[in-house]
Amino acid sequence: MSEKKPRVVCYLNQFFGQIGGEDKADTPPHIEMKAVGPAGALDTELGDVANVVATVICGDNYINEKDKAYSQVADLINSAEPDLVVAGPAFNAGRYGMACAKACEVAGEELNIPAVSGMYEENPGLDPAKRYAYIVPTPDSAAGMRKALPQMAGLITKILKNEELGPPEEEGYFPRGQRKTLFADKRGSLRAVEMLLKRLAGEDIETELPMPVFDEVEPAPAVREINKSTVALVSSGGIVPAKNPDSIESASATKYGRYSLKGHNDMRQLDYRSIHGGYDSVYANEDGNRVVPLDVMRELEERGEVGKLHDYYYVTTGTGTSVANAKKMGEDIAQELKDSGVQAVILTST
Secondary structure, three states, rough: OOOOOOEEEEEOOOOOOOOOOOOHHHOOOEEOOOOOOHHHHHHHHOOOOOEEEEEEEEEEHHOOOHOOOHHHHHHHHHHHOOOOEEEEEOOOOOOHHHHHHHHHHHHHHEEEEEEEEEEEEOOOOHHHHOOEEEEEEEEOOOOHHHHHHHHHHHHHHHOOOOOOOOOOHHHHOOOOOOOOOOOOOOHHHHHHHHHHHHHHOOOOOOOOOOOOOOOOOOOOOOOOHHHOOEEEEEEEOOOEEEOOOOOOOOHHHHHEEEOOOOOOOOHOOOOOOEEOOOOOOOOOOOOOHOOOHHHHHHHHHHOOOOOOOEEEEEEOOOOOOOHHHHHHHHHHHHHHHHHOOOOEEEOOOO
């Protein structure tokens, strides 16, 4: 009689669970007693190691906004009697990442079983998730699915076979902030002295305790005479001309747009809409001033409280946009504004 395979349950959001996009983000959790979407591809990758027996699907808004969602998801996952939980992969989708972190917490805290997920390094769900799960680094978008799933499957295989996992850099998962006792040939003081001597000699060294590096941005000085200054509007809220002429991405943006405000006092006069993939755009589409406050700026301009509103505004989308791309766009926009004589910027979001 063949040995029973370990049971794996996958957690997916509404998009990867194949029930819809943003219009289904408020969907309560439910369970499919089969592998759905990427869970099916993962089942294939696992081969004879394990079976994906069920998929729990929940809308990103629902799990992040409803207090009862956690217990509902926990009950559904538990009902399938899993040996391991897989969440995502979430890539750089922030709400999805936070949802996957909750599914991982269910596995670690409620069921006391291992969990595996995949996320981009800048996903906000990474830090809370890695407390409960092994998180495989992924590209920033679902285009990297074919790369992410085999990596996750390899880690799952080792876990389910009770093989000892090596350090993160060897096994391919994010460091979890956990310390593990190891035996070394040399005591710590001697290793530290050897490292110091190498550094003094200009040789390459590898620290045993890497420290986090934080990007520090010095605040700009206050604008002294705003009533004499040219002020520009810049937004990450995704309000663009209806046909999105610059093809700005709805998430993980790599580009921005520059659009004229000349002769207009209200965004409702323009055929503009939101292409942002990270919020419900109904109210923004009803009145673009809610994201790009052209109406208020014209009032301030008329009252002399600002010198002049710049003739153009700049826009991109912030959701899922990598720090590197955001920094590059910010530098380019700032240079254009400086070249145009702009002294101040009002940055709006969602």
